[in-house]
């Protein structure tokens with residue numbers, strides 16, 4: 001059965017690092033309507049933070065550009081986010097997604113961003129090509145625990 | 151002894167320096183925190199460095215990079231390095247990177263922590 005979209009939001013902001021905290025807080029606020037668990041919320045915040053940080057530090061490196069964060073929730077309690085940049089792109093996506101792979105070890109990057117996203121979310125898809133920018137699509141289905149109303 | 155070294159909260163006990171990281175550790179602020187810690191350890195030259203994470207609300211791979219980077223620095227300088235009190239969420243990140251093979255991770259019970 002096909003799910004229907006319950007709510008969606010689109011944000012666009014310049015690639016300045018102060019927006020990393022803004023983006024993950026926005027994701028947490030948007031998810032709140034699904035009444036997620038603390039762990040689910042933490043996972044989503046971290047995954048969004050990873051993808052937005054990658055757009056800022058890798059996609060746009062020393063340049064300034066626009067980062068887009070589109071989020072959706074469907075009636076089957078699936079959260080979906082797309083993080084998009086029009087930056088340098090990735091030549092070998094499979095290699096980039098490998099644990100510990102980084103093109104930026106000088107700045108103490110550990111190459112674990114994609115690995116963290118993969119572990120914290122249900123799905124991760126990376127669409128990218130050199131000079132064509134990068135789209136990162138992540139989803140997570142939230143649990144349906146009976147909750148005590150406070 | 152409690153002191154604020156460039157807004158870095160730390161406690162020195164004998165030759166052991168404990169740094170209390172706070173708030174969000176992400177790419178935006180990792181560089182500042184990094185240079186504050188490094189300045190502190192170069193000046194003080196402790197025998198042991200503990201990064202206490204109990205007050206960290208949020209951390210992503212930039213925080214992981216910060217921790218691994220301080221570990222590398224500590225090894226270079228012959229300083230014993232430990233991480234204390236990561237939240238379950240931070241622990242997941244540390245475990246994903248196989249951090250425990252390199253770094254001792256301790257959970258110090260609250261009553262044994264030196265408070266300030």
Ligand SMILES: Nc1ncnc2c1ncn2[C@@H]1O[C@H](COP(=O)(O)OP(=O)(O)OP(=O)(O)O)[C@@H](O)[C@H]1O
Pocket residue numbers: 050054055056058059060085087088089090096097101102103104108109110111112113114115134211212215
């Ligand atoms: N939006 C992007 N644009 C261009 N390259 C990217 C983008 N996202 C990721 N990459 C490439 O993929 C590599 C791996 O990304 P990943 O997030 O896993 O590690 P990292 O960012 O290098 O390190 P860490 O996330 O641990 O700080 C990066 O080093 C970079 O080369």
Ligand SMILES: [Mg+2]
Pocket residue numbers: 050053054112113114211
């Ligand atoms: Mg990254």
